[in-house]
Amino acid sequence: MRLLPHPATEDIELTEVLRALADPVRLEIVARLSVAGEMTCTDAGDDLGVHKSTASHHYRTLREAGVIVSKQAGRLVYIRLRRDDLDTRFPGLLDSVLSAAHAAPAAAARA
């Protein structure tokens, strides 16, 4: 099991998290992870309507911003939200974004 590079909790930057969440596809991935817990990238990206390489770019953006943890195990990559880290760093932020995304799905998620 290989852990890819991630920012430490105290190095997670608010603007980077907001930027990572400011995309309909990434927001949908985060919403799925909030329900499912851990998923493989393959499952998380299912039916997103984006190419595999685009999905990989989104996972990387989310990981580098500190929103998700990615662990590689053989050919599979498992991802999950860094919910505790985000709640520690920015209390209430993830919940309010997830509630907002649920109440008013972005254009890409509605399509």
Next chain:
Amino acid sequence: MRLLPHPATEDIELTEVLRALADPVRLEIVARLSVAGEMTCTDAGDDLGVHKSTASHHYRTLREAGVIVSKQAGRLVYIRLRRDDLDTRFPGLLDSVLSAAHAAPAAAARA
């Protein structure tokens, strides 16, 4: 008093709001407005360390995303947060972002 174009409350998109907030300078402008209420662009942009044209671009981004209202009165432009509209559309979001920005100022605001 001239009101520049703004999205209607129901047309404010979560991803656009997150994108508008995902910048240290714009986050600082929003934090100032949250304290001051209404400000002229000149006052809001004071000491931000960006050129006037860059500040104008930031105000426009915030306005088009539905984060602020801009009103032109002669040579002055007054701006304020659309706090009620944002709270209606995405409950808790603005407060959690402002708290997070206050607790962990972005790199630009620390400089």
